[in-house]
Amino acid sequence: MKSFFREWARQNHGSTAVEFSMVGIPFILMIIGIIEMAMMFTAQSLLQESTFTAARLIRTGQLQQSGGDKQQMFRDAVCDFAELLIPCADIQFQVKNVPSFADADDIPPTYDANGNLQDTGFDPGEENDVVLVRVVYNYPILTPMMAPILSNTGASKRRMISTIVLQTEPYKTD
Numbered sequence: 001m002k003s004f005f006r007e008w009a010r011q012n013h014g015s016t017a018v019e020f021s022m023v024g025i026p027f028i029l030m031i032i033g034i035i036e037m038a039m040m041f042t043a044q045s046l047l048q049e050s051t052f053t054a055a056r057l058i059r060t061g062q063l064q065q066s067g068g069d070k071q072q073m074f075r076d077a078v079c080d081f082a083e084l085l086i087p088c089a090d091i092q093f094q095v096k097n098v099p100s101f102a103d104a105d106d107i108p109p110t111y112d113a114n115g116n117l118q119d120t121g122f123d124p125g126e127e128n129d130v131v132l133v134r135v136v137y138n139y140p141i142l143t144p145m146m147a148p149i150l151s152n153t154g155a156s157k158r159r160m161i162s163t164i165v166l167q168t169e170p171y172k173t174d
Contacts, residue, residue, distance in 0.1 A: 033146045040150070043085045043139055044160050050081035051135040051162035058095065058124045058131055061171025071095075071122040078135060086137050092117035094134040097125035104132045104165040115153050127171050133164045 054077035057063040063070050074095060079088035094117060098104050110118045117136045125131045138157040141147045147156040 029143065029145055033143050036141065036143045036146060037150070039085070040139055040141075040158060043137065046082045046085055047091075047135060047137050047160050048162045050078045050086075051133060051164055053081050054078045054135075055131075055133045055164045055166055058133065059166050059168055061127060061168060063124050064126060064168075065171065070124060074122070074124070082137075090137055092136045094120050094132065095122050095124050096120055096132045096134075097123040098130050098132050098165070101130055101165055101167075104130065107132060109134060109136065109161065115155065115157065115159065125168055127168050129168050131166055131168060133166065135162045136160065 054074050057074065057077055063073055066073055074093070075088070075091070078091055078093065082088070082091065094109070096107065098107065110120075112118055115138060117134075123131075137160045138153065139160055141150050141156045141158055150158050153159050
């Protein structure tokens with residue numbers, strides 16, 4: 001009986017499978033986490049560029065001179081660029097006319113209990129006005145072990161904010 005256990009302990013037929021089971025799961029989670037971080041950085045880049053594109057409509061006066069719903073036109077401009085990776089329904093924004101560039105620092109974003117940006121109205125201003133444009137997206141973190149590391153909201157989400165403060169051009173022609 002003693003020799004049977006000694007012989008059994010020396011065999012290593014399943015050692016590769018055991019070693020892979022110990023290393024494989026963390027390795028796969030790490031790869032998934034890297035892919036998720038790449039998606040997160042791509043979403044942030046899309047959000048920033050879509051904010052820039054939509055803010056250009058305000059800067060040049062195209063939005064203010066349009067005849068339709070200005071807020072919907074702005075939303076469409078943001079969503080057209082970001083829809084590749086960000087659902088349009090999850091994008092929140094503030095457009096606010098401010099007295100000066102220095103005053104834009106005094107307007108922090110405010111959030112409700114669910115972490116959504118509170119609506120402060122939509123005011124793209126007129127010519128030569130200073131306008132604060134803030135676009136927010138709460139990116140859902142899907143990898144379970146990455147949520148405590150990547151989340152900045154307390155939930156399994158990463159809040160991404162893109163802010164532009166601009167002065168509108170003198171676009172009216174008489």
